[in-house]
Amino acid sequence: MSEDYRQARWPEPLLFEIARSNASKYKAVTWHDEMSYDRESIIESIPKSLLRENLNLPEVSEIEVIRHFTRLSQMNYSVSTGFYPLGSCTMKYNPVGNEEVAMMDELINIHPLQDVSTVQGCLEILYRLEKLLCTVTGMDRFSFAPAAGAHGEFAGCLIMRKYHLVKGENRKVIIVPDSAHGTNPASASMAGFEIEEVQSDNKGMVNVEKLKEMMGEDVAGLMLTNPNTIGLFENRIKEIVEIIHSYDGLLYYDGANLNAIAGIVRPGDMGFDIVHLNLHKTFSTPHGGGGPGSGPIGVKKRLEKFLPPPLIAFSPERGYYFEEPDKKSIGRIKAFHGNFLVCVKAYAYLLRLGWQGLREASEISVLASNYLLSKLKSMEGVIVPFDPELPRKHEFVVSFKKLLKDTGVSTIDIAKRLLDYGFHAPTIYFPLIVEEAFMVEPTETEPKRELDRYAETLRQIIKEAYTAPENIKKAPTNMSVNRVDEVKANHPRTITLSWKIYTKRIKSKEEGEEK
Amino acid sequence: MSKSIKHNPFIPHTDEEIAEMMRSIGINSIDELFNDIPKEFIIKKEPDFEGPFSEKEMLERISNIAVKNLYYPRVQLHIGQGIYLRYVPAAVKEILRRSEYLTSYTPYQPEASQGMLTALFEYQSLMAELLGLEIVNSSMYDWSTALGEAGRMAIRLSGRKKIIIGKYVFKERLEVLNTYIEPMGGFIKEIGYTTEGELNVEELERNLHDSAALYVEYPNAVGFIMKNLDELAEIVHRKGAYLITGVEPTVLGLIKSPGEIGADIAVGEGQSLGLPLSFGGPSLGIFACKDDPKMLRNMPGRLIGMTEDVNGTSRCFAMVLQTREQHIKREKATSNICTNQALMAVGVATYLALLGRSGLRELAEYIFTLTNKAIEKFHKLDFVKIPFYGLPHYQEFVYSVKEMTADKVLKGLLEKGIIGGLNIASDYPELGEAIVTCFTEVHSLASVNNYISALKAVVRHE
């Protein structure tokens, strides 16, 4: 075991710092004769009051552009470079074959507003993917409009709102568990709801008795993640569904992380009415450093009319076509047809796996998660919150509360120290109901050797915490930069959000010094 | 009981490794890990499904479906409305393919993710120059949702519910704005133009006192740039409302920026800065605002800031003001957005870096020149009407063919290998059988001439 790992460390200036006027030689356009003759007179026809005089974009050469962004990329940790067990994010391998599909001219050189007769291929892919997702979730219909999970949640919450409004009921409340992802309450709030939090019980699951007390005529529905963010399956799901449905509330399934149960159980069979999926998690499409993703929203038959456009249909006479949205639809939530290329990659992934392959992914992701947990369990300073005997699903959460008390080393320090060994940190301080939370999601695609190395490294870091805690506080030292000053980054006097602000600040500082 | 992987090609474990893991946990079968799930829900029967296929088979299958599309350059393509046909430089493709960016998550650990953070800071900085506004977030989903969020932000800031819209905003974008503001009680009021192509200021003033914002686009969805663009901010601000502008960003190589005309918030679609059409997604929502503390606190989306390491020895970058975001503020967050379109922002940063000031200016001049040459050539056809003839147009314009429906014209053109534009007859009945068409830097005068020959043939029923 060593900390031989070193991330690239380029002393890379910003584009604005290497710019020279006229350095850019790239020709974006070619002027032919008749065009160049008239160029000047046509440009002169623009009213002077509209013409731009100043544009401060930097000019650099092509080699500098390529080098700049290539060097930066080398200072970016990724699944392609190493183990990325970021909980709740499902950082599995992103098959490179799927990327080839998303580079086909036939799929990328298509305008979204072309006549349907010219985009039959795009629609067929979405139609087929929809069928597969219905099979995986037990829903009857999906819309691909949402660009990400949170966007799907927003659509889902609007569906809950519309469902009750159509009955003449203006229900004000959505219930979310205290372990829910932040997007759940944020999405419900955007859709105009008040949020009531239901507490978790001492098993780390929804407190069903409390839920029963909270449920009433004013509650539009419940948003639930299952397995929940602790990694536990909410095994009283049947009771939960009955409680919500008994008041004609709706059950929303946050399917951002389906990686433990795809091919094993279906939200639709558990009684959920609405589901969103994150294709950029379970369905292997890459996260692109923050996006793009895709968060298709699916519903049971009785809610189909509320879905946002586009909905894709097929008939032998018409071929594939966009269905006219129902009058009760929540309306459009994004122009065009969602993050199409992300959907294409997810379809490619499902074609590679088939049903059995999907099931295997769930089984092995759960196996890997419990395997790592079995190794961590016995380590000093590690607490497994809630029933340690219950199997976890695709991810698990441990707490470093005891370690912090014993050594003064906190979860964030451990996370930073892991970087020094070439591992990405887990998700930390989430879910909020676990103190010093450390949330690990190994996924099914991580080789066992890496899982073992990770566990061994963590053991060593914990040992270091007990023997040389000051070392850990300095971590990381092997990355492209040392620990980042996030306080300064956020301070109102020093916050710098663009080169424009940076230069403005320097100027005003210099002027201040002159005075 | 042992387990071996037979179908999933991406699981790396051997049978022995799986057995070892099971032993370490203390289970005899993987099913035991699912024992806590009520039996009645466990799927018993294998459903109908596609796959599994090898990589080669999968590529063949999808290719066979994809060829049913009619795609550029197999057709001459003339549709815009926010998504534009651009030449995508090899440099942009090269950077977008780099798996270090592609396969990373949101940069939660700044020390491990300086590459993405710096690239996004570059994006924010380049876009800030282009827009003339200091603060740009590191992306929204697309233009339409950026507009939705801008509407919500103006309603939050002003406490008023009405958003005034300068006419000719692309229909789908308007629908999205409505979906976003409706739960807050927000609503839209549309105002029009004078015959000189100025936004109707009288109508604007009548509506402003109880409005959160005025939203105008330039160029608008019918392609022209309103002449009194630079006079609106003062009028709007006098009544305590916000000015939001929507832009197709390449126009800013030539025309005054949102900042220069006094806009408070700017939104737009970044796809047109060097990204492929992709059937409309992924694209890139641009969102910017003035350097004003109150606006900044109310802004949706992720922001990257420049800082130093804790020793103060090297410059670095980190996500900032996360206290506005859903993972901290939950139901009180300024937006629910989490995953955004970060990679597209890196692509756009690459494009802007490659073109630079002179390249972007050149691009905008070319598009402006070609569009207006095309308008002149269309105007000379005695069977064509151009409703906004004489106004400055960029990239798109509207025409109709006398005594022929837009539908018929477009069908005729398609038979001749031209996707000629979008039928907007039912969206704007006052324009008649109108088609909005589009010319970008991918086109040339030869494309204009080819289009016109085809149009003549369609009119002559050839």
Ligand SMILES: Cc1ncc(COP(=O)(O)O)c(C=O)c1O
């Ligand atoms: C449980 C859960 N729900 C919702 C989301 C939100 O998804 P997205 O980031 O795609 O908006 C996430 C991912 O961050 C998540 O882990």
